[in-house]
Amino acid sequence: RALVGDLDALFTALGLREESFAVGALSRVIAAELASCAPARNRRRTATNKASVIFVDRTLDLVGAVGHHGDNLAEKVLSVLPKLPGHKTDVMVNMVELTALQTTDETCSIIAPGCLAQPNDPAAKALWESFMNLKQKEAVMEARRHLVEAASRENLPIKMSMGRVTPEQLSSYIQLFRNNLKALENHCGLLQLVLAAVQTLKHPQTSKWDNFLAFERLLLQTIGESEMPSVLNQLLPMIKSYNKRTKYDYTFEDFLVLLVYMYSVVGEIKSGKELDAAEEEVKKALVKAINDEPQLSPLLQKITGCDSPLNLTSQKATDAVDSIFRSLRDIARARMHMKQFNSIHNPGSNTHQASYKPLLKQVVEEICNPDRPDPVDIEHMSSGLTDLLKTGFSMFMKVNRPHPGDHPLLIIFMVGGVTISEVKMVKDLVATRKPGTQVIVLSSTLLTPHSAIELLFATDRLQPDTDI
Structure with missing residues (x-):
């Protein structure tokens, strides 16, 4: 109401x-x-x-909610940068690069963070529109163009370079504004957005984005050719405990993203012993992964109801994972009453990919x-x-x-x-x-x-x- x-x-x-x-x-x-x-x-x-x-x-x-489709810079910025305290959508932009403070500590809170909302800066608003509406490559080129125009207006010694735009190149342009207080004040909104782009492109989670995209495309092909138990069995070797994970491996939260993707795209699943057995194996692997975590992430704390690994028992982890899989079955059944929109998966053919x-x-x-x-x-x-x-x-x-x-x-x-x-x-x-x-x-x-x-x-x- x-x-x-x-x-x-x-x-x-x-x-x-x-x-x-x-x-x-x-x-x-x-x-x-x-x-x-x-x-x-x-x-x-x-x-x-x-x-x-x-x-x-x-x-x-x-x-559509958990997939990594779309070559969209704005979506990546909102996904990888930390949330601005007290805000639901806006993110924190680390502003240390614009100061004389020399620190690599990302948790340094001496400098107030920047943000994406720049209603009083026309250039920043235009750049944010580009981040949302253009492909990533075109969006970073727009960021460079705006920076060059701003630097030229302030008579800063900028060297224009053609070709591919890199985060390092954008950073070097940003450095020109650092010691010029008037230029900094005039273009503060634009600089915050370009910094957000630079920090997103350098973020380790951004390199994972393409891995997610590739795996999701593989899932679409596999789901068209195999039953759900077979797809779950392919997922099993990828679930690794904290000690065996590298920075390229998926975390517990990442697996939840993939599971929601799978259960939502496949729709209603045929129940049976084979599916129950495959789900049971994935559940065991996820419970073991949770129990081996040295620190519980904020999401894991909410899911398990424990604020520390010391309070986490195997039973609590099992109950949490069981609850997740009950929800996943409900997600798969969500479209069963639909007549026209009951499928979101195009299985493909000999000439077209799924x-x-x-x-x-x-x-x-x-x-x-x-x-x-x-x-x-x-x-x-x-x-x-x-x-x-x-x-x-x-x-x-x-x-x-x-x-x-x-x-x-x-x-x-x-x-x-x-x-x-x-x-x-x-x-x-x-x-x-x-x-x-x-x-x-x-x-x-x-x-x-x-x-x-x-x-x-x-x-x-x-x-x-x-x-x-």
């Missing part, structure tokens, strides 16, 4: 008269509440701007379909007697039922979080398929692979985080 109240306030400010649609069980509850709540009904009587609002359940497609087809993309393509078929899984939520009569009469005679593509404004609300790649995908799809339609993507949070895992396995549903 709090969410519906907030949406109603937003729609009042925009002067909207919306039609509500839902994809998924929780979305249906929210859309029905918005359709029937008294303030929203009063607003719709007088508002003039028509819009379609489609609520989509995140749990129907968690591959691929992931995002549920959100399928929904938008259905909305923008020029043939305007009656959507099977996009359910219209009636807001009063007129809509109910329309629905009833349509069974006996030709009555045009509301369609999500009817209006010039399309608002998509992802219930449970959305990623930057998905927002860009929706924007590009609508611009191509239905030019002239304005699209707004809303959500409860901006997701990264590890934040999605925390929301799935380490959040107390009865004590929700109300400060989102």
